[in-house]
Amino acid sequence: MSKDKSSGAGKNRPAAPASAQQRLAAQRAAAARERIAAAQRRRRLIVTGAAIAGVIAVVAVLIVVKVVTGAGNPKSGPAATAASSTVLGRVTSVPSATFNAVGVGTATAEPIAIKSAPALTDAGKPEILYVGAEYCPYCAAERWAMAAALSRFGTLSNVGQTTSSASDVFPSTPTLSFHGATYTSKYLVFVGKETESNQVVNGHYQTLDTLTPAQQTLFSTYDAPPYVSASAKGTIPFVDIGGKYLINGASYTPQVLQGKTQQQVADALADPSSPIAQAIDGTANLITAAFCTLTGAQPADVCTSAGVTAAAAKIGAGA
């Protein structure tokens, strides 16, 4: 009996310690899992944190180097030279048939009518005031059309050729320069002001032409709301067309001129199917239509041509 009891007790006795051992083992396993999990979390935090911190540190170093050294500031492009006779010849003698075939072409903006502004005149003739800068890519685009349009009313001379800034939007856009240009016409007076060159001196573009107080007043007054949108205030190119129309910014995208030379642009102007002619000749027709409102539709062969008539309808000038 006692043996039986004893043996029965001997059977039951290990049951309790076995359960405790299992609990202990389970606790140890859970603790081990937690340790591993904690180590994993630490490692993940270190890996992720260090990587992110490393990236932020690299960006910070780049910014510090930029600020300290001034690296990447505007860079000088080739200085303006006198426009070659072939370039100027092509720009100033676009065939009438091409102008007429193009119409307004792919111009995306037209001269804006100025309401109730005094006429801008010089010596009894309507004045065209152009304000731009040689580094400016939008001015680079607009000059081609301006030169082509002016040449339908007179003779443009002493024009330069250059490129816009190499470090600005639409870099190194081929163009002309109105710095030092002269214009003779029995219909119009043209004043071209390039306020800065594309040459960098001490981190800034070199000053070229200075506006007279009267020109500065025109610029401040009409290159601002309500004549142009607030976001376009002070934008160049700015053109005051006899106090009757203004141009604020480029009338087509300078993208069409990217990668071209001045000669390639000039050569393309006579081909109405060329994207360059579509943009430049189309814009020139719009500008010409605005000029015609100042000249009493003279010269008649220009102002009544099909291309200019189409452009006149676009700017609300009628034919």
Add this chain to the structure above:
Amino acid sequence: MRARTTARAAAIEAVDAGGGGHAARLVAVAAALVGVALSAYLTAEHYSHGTTFACPESSAINCLKVTTSRWSVIAGIPVAVLGLAYFVVMTGLLLSRTGNRWIALLRIAAAGVGVAMALYLVSIELFEVNAVCLWCTGVHLVTLVLFGAVLWSDSSRAISGRPAR
């Protein structure tokens, strides 16, 4: 040895579940989708020559100047298009099997390539173009968030070498 491996796998599972692994994966997917949207916008602007770009302009900030620079194209492919392709691929990787170590490694490598590219483009903005594009900066920030989230969600799995499920 087998028991230790099992405990380790269980611990990693616990970290994934309780340590933000799933949340990090969601953040990564969200970042990749935002990257797709931003890159799609930049791609559209690239092909429209930025005529409708919604971007403030100052001497330091000029989106168009950046996106039309000669560095905006690599090997004839617009950077915006490369970015769009990258984020689409990343989205696919993030939605693929989560337990595969090699996929985890691939995700980390791809996220690293994205950050390296972003750093290269930031240096181009600062030292070559001399202007910062806000939309591009948005893409760069999304790339950094994506990198951090991928590292957080995949580093344990990639390092531990847990076999594929």
